Amino acid sequence: MLRVANVTKRFGGLVAVNDASLTLEQGRIVALIGPNGAGKTTLFAMIGGFLTPDAGSITFEGQEIAGLPPHAICRLGLTRTFQIVQPFAGLTVLENIAVGAHLHHRSRADALERARLVAEQVGMGRMLDQSAQSLTVAGRKRLELARALATEAKLLLLDEVMAGLIPSEIVEIVATIRQIRDSGVTILLIEHVMQAVMSLSEEAYVLNQGKMIAHGTPKQLVADPTVIEAYLGHGAAERLKGGAHA
Template sequence: MALLQVKDVTVGFGGVKALNGLSFEVNQGEIFGVIGPNGAGKTTLLNVVSGIIRPSAGEILYRGRLVSGLPTHTITRLGVGRVFQITQPFHGLTVRENVLVGAYFGTRKSSTSTVDVDAILELVGMDKLASRPVSELSVAMRKRLEFARALALRPDLLLLDEVMAGLAPTEVDYLTGIVKRINREGITIVMVEHVMRAVMATCRRVLVMHLGKHLAVDAPEAVTRDNRVIEVYLGRRYAERMAGTAGEKRG
């Protein structure tokens, strides 16, 4: 059975259908990418999965259990974590305190020991910043802190919304490494991302969304060659550049 099943889900905002009969499944242990143009419904998708909004039609199952309609905190306790598109730290607190607060409010397994927090801070490369106030952090470090806060809830499924946006390539590569590492530790990941470099490096399967619908699900290499995906999202120049590098690799 798939870890996450999205079945014919529709979300309407007034006249706009942000999701329109969307279906797909995510398997345990995957890093599953979600791409598509602005307004395709990607953030809305993460919002329905995490219980922030309810679908107007369709069902979401997590470990075979119906979760659509359950409140966010219940879904969190079932093991679904989230890293938001916009970082929302507690500004008056230090880095460690921010992670602790997350662990305290969302805890679902055993107790929250400081050992866990230190391990998480080390995992995201912030152990040396533990006692710094959040206000001193760079944008890149705030992104990493969001990761740490989400990991403090010990999710089994982690939803990422454009965590690479606006970051320098070296930082993208660093975060990509973190994503791979937490996946190896057993966390399944759904990654909404525009930075194709990160998608290509991590995902085995990618869902392409357009107008709230499923346009394609395939390996990243295959979707980047799919004419429909090139048409609505990637653009011709991207496709040509990819074809060029593939040619070079083949020698």
């Protein structure tokens, strides 16, 4: 469904993403993990059209999308959320979601109707008339998700929708994401909350210093020495193993 092939992005002398590739099949929940500064959000920004890759290609359902503007990519059915939530602060929850719903519904009434359904789906049915800026962090993260969902995307890119949430809220949003997938939406998520990655995703890619260093099921990856070293430093895998023996 989505194929990222040998994509590179430089900011001056810094290579943020270096020759990274990934493939995503329809109907999956795939995680993109990696230490801070690995280039995950940059890669997302390129897939979503907010940045243009310096090299490489990105195809969505067989169509080249690298370099297309974000709104055009969104219209093809690929929508991203933001790590730092970007609500339409002065609008209500319902109005926020309706902006997304307008993509496929020209009339205001249809868009509001669709927005109500989506709000129910993500558990915001009772907050419709609250202003977006009065929401808690968990509420704002949910709103990001709801707005993206309202565009009737086929592929959702979720950038750390669980960061800053307490465990009970994480359990709720994990259930919501699973429901979204079951309704036929493919999901690629950046996540630091490993508990969520382990329970949600069927496969994961690991990005470190701009390079894709591993790919596999979450279980395989947590046992992978390269992944452990990426997170904990050179030699960490050895020391952990040694510690286990001692």
